[in-house]
Amino acid sequence: MKKKFLKKIILIASSCILSLGMTSSLFAEVVSSNKYATVNGRDYKFYATAGNTSGSPWARTNLVCESGSVPEGYMGVLAGLYNSNGTLIKQSSWYYNANVQFGIGVYAHGSGSGHFYSYGKVAIYNGNGYNTYYTSKSPNVAATSLASFNNIADYKLNDTGETYGSGLNEIISGELPDLIEAYGTNGALGYVRREDLQLEPAHTPKEALKQQNNRIRIIPLYDVDGKTTIGTFKIRTDNMENF
Numbered sequence: 001m002k003k004k005f006l007k008k009i010i011l012i013a014s015s016c017i018l019s020l021g022m023t024s025s026l027f028a029e030v031v032s033s034n035k036y037a038t039v040n041g042r043d044y045k046f047y048a049t050a051g052n053t054s055g056s057p058w059a060r061t062n063l064v065c066e067s068g069s070v071p072e073g074y075m076g077v078l079a080g081l082y083n084s085n086g087t088l089i090k091q092s093s094w095y096y097n098a099n100v101q102f103g104i105g106v107y108a109h110g111s112g113s114g115h116f117y118s119y120g121k122v123a124i125y126n127g128n129g130y131n132t133y134y135t136s137k138s139p140n141v142a143a144t145s146l147a148s149f150n151n152i153a154d155y156k157l158n159d160t161g162e163t164y165g166s167g168l169n170e171i172i173s174g175e176l177p178d179l180i181e182a183y184g185t186n187g188a189l190g191y192v193r194r195e196d197l198q199l200e201p202a203h204t205p206k207e208a209l210k211q212q213n214n215r216i217r218i219i220p221l222y223d224v225d226g227k228t229t230i231g232t233f234k235i236r237t238d239n240m241e242n243f
Contacts, residue, residue, distance in 0.1 A: 073205020
């Protein structure tokens with residue numbers, strides 16, 4: 001009886017160890033440094049995370065009011081997933097808190113192998129519009145290395161004088177290029193127009209909540225000339241978090 005009991009314990013322990021090992025290999029998550037802002041007397045914290053679940057990379061942007069809950073529509077988050085070349089893989093729509101909350105998060109899910117980064121934006125209602133801020137870029141989500149992305153090339157000009165390049169340069173230059181490098185739904189590497197990718201920002205919580213009802217948008221993917229359509233890019237909000 002003792003031998004059978006001991007054997008059973010060993011089997012259970014082995015199963016637990018195997019399960020833990022599988023979990024660690026199928027799931028990984030890295031977190032950027034926190035950034036902070038004070039708006040209308042409330043203190044906020046925001047940050048980006050990147051993860052790889054069962055081989056599928058994702059990005060998440062998180063915004064927390066450290067002064068307590070805020071009314072609906074006061075907080076907005078946008079998530080972007082980039083590869084190590086600074087190419088946009090996936091982007092979420094803007095998501096605003098639909099109820100009284102103290103924190104929210106939104107995901108952008110992608111696919112493929114390699115190194116991926118998360119880089120997002122947040123919007124905080126100031127009583128007369130929104131203040132927008134950028135998160136820090138997350139570390140590399142790849143298991144082989146945890147290095148921050150740097151050395152992003154400056155924007156270039158196409159034949160018609162439009163700027164093009166990586167959207168990650170926005171934090172350096174203060175604005176996105178006219179054409180943002182991205183992978184289309186067909187896997188083609190091309191560019192999306194800045195005005196197509198990001199709608200005009202909302203001015204009130206009511207407008208923000210109405211705007212976010214459209215959680216899937218399809219926009220054109222262009223060649224570097226900004227005219228020739230070579231595919232489409234999907235903007236989709238898959239998962240939201242309220243806390």
